[in-house]
Amino acid sequence: MHFKAIEAHLKQNGRLPVNIRIILEGEEEVGSANLDNFVKGHKDDLKADVVVISDSPMFDRGVPSICYGLRGLVYFQIDLRGTKSDLHSGSFGGAVANPAMVLANVLAQMKDRGGRIKIPGFYDDVRPLRDEEREQWKRLPFNEKRYAKELGAPRLFGESGYSTLERVWARPTFEVNGILGGFTGEGAKTVIPAVAMAKVSMRLVPNQDPDKIAKLFEDYVKKVAPKTVELKVTRMHGGKPWMTDFDNKYVQAAGRAIEKGFGQKPVFNREGGSIPVVATFQEILGLPSVLFGVGLPDENAHAPNEKLDLGNFHGGVIASAFLYDEIARG
Template identity: 55%
Template sequence: MTSPTIPADLEAWCTANDQRALDELFAFLRIPSVSARSEHKVDCATAAQFVADRLTQIGFTTSVESTPGHPIVVGEWRGAGSDAPTLLIYGHYDVQPAEPLELWTSPAFEPTIRDGRIYARGSVDDKGQLYLHIKALEAHLATRGALPVNVIVLAEGEEEVGSVNLEAFLEREQTRLACDAVVISDSTMFAPGIPSILSSLRGMAYLEITVQGANGDLHSGMYGGAVVNPAMALARILATMHDRDGRIAIPGFYDAVRPFPDHVRAQMRELPFSDEQMMHEVGVTALGGETGYTTLERLWTRPTCEVNGLLSGYTGEGAKTVLPAHAMAKVSFRLVPDQDPAVVASLVDAHVQRVAPAGVTVHVEHLHGGRPWRADLQGPIIEAGKTALEAAFGRAPVITGEGGSIPVVGDFERILGAPVLLMGFGLPGENAHAPNEWISVENYQRGTRAAAALYEEYRRHHHHQS
């Protein structure tokens, strides 16, 4: 059995166009399409139009669909005929906020190559991984004048704020978006040179907890010791969320958790992973988490509770003796099958209200949520992905899990009835939601080739199965 390779004409076109593929991505990355910030609404629209324009230029029929939030771009190419399968490629053009800006070595929205990496907000999450598909589609259309399968490209602008309008859009446009498989490149490879197929994602319930005490800030000397301190109350509430073993201590939290199959856990334990290397990478002297699980199991197969932000009282230079009027925490829970974000949010709310002391009022707002997901690891799109990745990277992919969330994956499967292939090209340490986000130039280019190969392999594997 010979190793698969990238077809020569596609490879030649990609090589001839690698520089242009970088230049175009850089233009895309310069648009500060931060979906969480209302002041960037116009930038999100600009990024959507950028994607639509590029798809139109390579031969797609495109539309930019309004939503109550940021627009959704749909590009369609239906020239493969009705006996060919239809592949839907999903990605997102929005990015995380770039703050704290002062920690970026080069500006967040001025892409810069250093040491073989493209540094910019959105480089890996997800503009780079979306755009490499556009280049792969162009490779086919420019070289052969056609794609091997029918293709729908769907790019949204609200992934970083919970894809709040996508589910309704999928429901409404079910017929137009009907497809045989979905491919998403918005994840990381296990390690450099090791292509990966992601078999599970954690879901999320992202909450904002506010504790209100007095009707205004008070002097901590004149009232301290008698008026309940909302910042201390918040700390005590947060401290009830885990027990001593790192398990989440919110009643009912684990009720819906369905354990990962033993063979999946066995595969995970075979992956080359070093706690020491992770500790070195992030700069800590010990890891933590739930007892009884390996680090990869903690990251991929177990739910978590994390504080994402804290704010109360005086946080400037020096000392101010204030008893704050309120305190805020952003708290997110990563979820595993079959936990439901809305159920988790209401369990947390009930718990928080139960443990809150008299003298303060606590409000829990569910900012956004997404369901967890686990793949059925078989069928033509999975087989095509394996072959395409091996062709592009020279070795067969490994099967991984991931701690992050792509909340829409489950929606695609449920609403469109199509299996999802998660074929990502990020790498550990890529700083996806932090300063100095990057994607490796090599992975951007190999990813383009893997995508180009995928479309062809999918036609072949689908045909075999039909």
């Protein structure tokens, strides 16, 4: 999209209205393990006024949007061992703790019935939703029934006291991403598993700090897991949440560019996913970011048959070309 916009400027004007440096990051989906060091090592080459990232979705088909907030992430693997090998559930059932049962108990203690996370201190640094954000989001064309139907969910569920958009954009989560233990093939096998494992992650919102939350989580798991099993908690990748004000001048420039590319004013929203490089540029280079993406929510990001609407691609090319002008204008 940006390459096409650059090409258009060069063809039309023979020059660009601003200097542009391009970073191509191929590790974003696996935690950008090397980007921080690269950015730290190339501070001078990367001097700039603003970072433009086109990795956020439009709110909906025909509803172009500018994203001003992202959630962060901490990800863990929990491993429990009960015995040195699987046991016959007849000969040994009743004598030892079952690590799959213990794991279920540990996970069940992560949230209360209202969907609120029970890790002590977890919500301490959560920036409350502003009234104007809630008001704006209420006006967005979002139908909970249609949304549930598209996902194939019998009904929606989340933290009580918040709408679905508020839950996804502005509230932290705790999810089990994977769980495994014992016999999982066809049929029945009467074993007590020796081990059980869960992968769990928390989406974080401003101003939660992944390191602080990771510590709170580890302490809590150690507290709620019984001494009848061996417990191992392994921290995996993560990223900080991010947010800018939507009256920031670059965000406003992006808004005008989107209007020229798509023929209508964008909505200002947040996004439930994580783009950890946004925090990297903020911290290491002190640069603000503008999230300027044109993907649609139903285009199967990270899934089979991932795709991009060509009309939005063309609108995005035009909007990108105008964006450089709008940024140059200041």
